[in-house]
Amino acid sequence: MILRGIAQVDFQSSPWTGLVFLVALFAGGWQFGVFGLLGTVAATVTARLFGVSWSERVAPGLEGFCGTLIGVGLVLYLDVRWMTVLLVIFGAAAGSVLTSALNVLLKPYDLPAFTAPFCVVTTAVVIGGSAFSRVGVVPASAAAASGTELSWTHLWQGTLNGVGQVFFQDQWYVGLIFLAGLVIAGWRLGVVALVSSLAGLATGWVLGAQAADLAAGLYGYNSVLTGLALFGTFVVATPVSALYALLGVVAAAGFSAGIGALFAVVAGHTLTWPFVLVTWVFLAAVPMLSRIRRA
């Protein structure tokens, strides 16, 4: 159930995929594995405590994945201390309630909550945390202007990092392990993830993004999630829906810059906001579009 929760970050319910994802988190750093597990457990326990349906929500891991990301995200943006442990437990519990609320609010439109609870909780903690003396928010490092010249190494590492950045990881081999986890759940998923990551990177490159950001996968991870959601998982895969998904993937990559610029003012982070907002829009629109069908 806990492993399924981790796999659900990428919409999968296979515990094997979750196990490989957990290995990837530990490969990225012990703190990501430990805090990711802590968040997953805290979110799942909260859901059980207040009576969320076991068979429909808790058992398939749908109550865990936002907790995973809250754990991984908070230990990245805050430093490792007891207050961060407390904030992960409390944040995952609040994220669990928010998950239930969004499920109720979005039900009339048949939209999932996605990672929105993670985005809300992490944004609130990171922005609010700077007001408190006992919360250790890591100052954002100014990105060096490294130029926009894209090398072959930037390209292939950036594509793999786009898969890893879904979990905030920026080492190409960690991205490769995540990709392996996806392939276990289905080789088509791996292809969709790689193509989406590449399309996101290409969008950033066309617009003139910094090569270092492209190589770190920062223009890829929202596209990976959007591509997986819009091509096969929630929308039936057809030639027309491929074009539709591609439009979404490009929008998610481009939108990243907008959210980033907005949050830069208040020291917030992009997180998976672009994926959540773009995919909600592209799924909500489907009933108006006779050539696109929900899966």
Next chain:
Amino acid sequence: MILRGIAQVDFQSSPWTGLVFLVALFAGGWQFGVFGLLGTVAATVTARLFGVSWSERVAPGLEGFCGTLIGVGLVLYLDVRWMTVLLVIFGAAAGSVLTSALNVLLKPYDLPAFTAPFCVVTTAVVIGGSAFSRVGVVPASAAAASGTELSWTHLWQGTLNGVGQVFFQDQWYVGLIFLAGLVIAGWRLGVVALVSSLAGLATGWVLGAQAADLAAGLYGYNSVLTGLALFGTFVVATPVSALYALLGVVAAAGFSAGIGALFAVVAGHTLTWPFVLVTWVFLAAVPMLSRIRRA
């Protein structure tokens, strides 16, 4: 009806409670009493003019309380002049329409509008007002870093001020009068308000907030409203729902800092945004939670 409107800020419909609240406002300063009354009347008259139901909405005071807060809030953040009178009347009228709109939009989810119209109108007027030469926005004073050491005086005054800050009052005896108004409506309400205020203060203290802010009740008032809403008023009081309400109370206190940091950039104020957002989430989630029931 006007007194009921003032009482509804704390979810009460007793005119005696409203009368005590009005006394408390005048004890805090004549301008709070006068502008609070002005806003209550303007909002109620607007609702009647456009035909809001008398028996369901206007008579129990549900069309007045956002006007009360708009009056009190604007005379705190703007200076006392004729333009402020005009803005209170107009703001309360606009807030009345927004109340009706939110009631329609939130009806499918059985959520009340709470003080959201007050938050929207006051935020818009205060942020927008700085662009106009005839609107006198009082500059926010920089909080002195007074240290995080909490004395006994900070503690008891902060707990009472948490009750008074619902109406922007920061004198402990004014908070005490508001508490008396609540006790008139039911002694359990007084207990819930005090415990919630204390829990909010404790949350701020654990995170390392400034002692002066804690003593002023700034971490308590959103918790007071959230506690009253989630324990007894809109949710059936049980041991499990006590834990649920406590989670909400702590979230509202912690969230205050996030909203505050966000608004600091554009010279806005926290108001009761944390209460509104947190309580909407915690009430919306209820249908998914088998162990929590709506009242």
Next chain:
Amino acid sequence: MILRGIAQVDFQSSPWTGLVFLVALFAGGWQFGVFGLLGTVAATVTARLFGVSWSERVAPGLEGFCGTLIGVGLVLYLDVRWMTVLLVIFGAAAGSVLTSALNVLLKPYDLPAFTAPFCVVTTAVVIGGSAFSRVGVVPASAAAASGTELSWTHLWQGTLNGVGQVFFQDQWYVGLIFLAGLVIAGWRLGVVALVSSLAGLATGWVLGAQAADLAAGLYGYNSVLTGLALFGTFVVATPVSALYALLGVVAAAGFSAGIGALFAVVAGHTLTWPFVLVTWVFLAAVPMLSRIRRA
């Protein structure tokens, strides 16, 4: 169909009105006409491609008008280069999907999407664009403090410019051509537009806005759209609804300053956000108001 799309910016479906509007755009500058057409075509083609209903949405021009405004807006805030052509095509396509999504989301409340897709796409592109070296965002020029003394020339030019600023035009004769287009569709529309523009200007003047901004029509255009929407188009015109529409018109003008101050921090623009938000609220509220009726 394309001309109807342009006319729908002001809620009209007459192709003659659209033709006059197009003439006005070219009178304002060739680039506004060309990019406005490009956006209209891109949005309409996207809607067709994914299967939006021909008879209900595409033929009456309802799928075109956000594309028109995206084209005109982007060529104003970005400079004229090939990247801007690409962004208009892509932005209009994304705006088309967002239009469908909003139509689904707002259907239970019987609210139109209005120009919200244009506002979202343009805000995202302009704020995000500054992060990219190949996107040429034109720096906002600081408004000179020209004083608040209002001359007769300020007054009549400002009233006409309020009509033209719906399409970002600030020459009084361009506003006059737009007014002529409205009068073709019905002389009452022209009167409502002029009165609303004047009411918006008066609101700004009372609050103490800069005379140069008033003369440029910056306090008028959101009021023009709000007045047209709330008096006759979506709400039945009666004496009480005239007061209701006037409240909305004044709110839209006053709210402009709030949105403007908010966006000034992140180099965004007011666009038609005030119209969209105020008119949504005033239409959503109608079911609660027995003296106001939807058309």
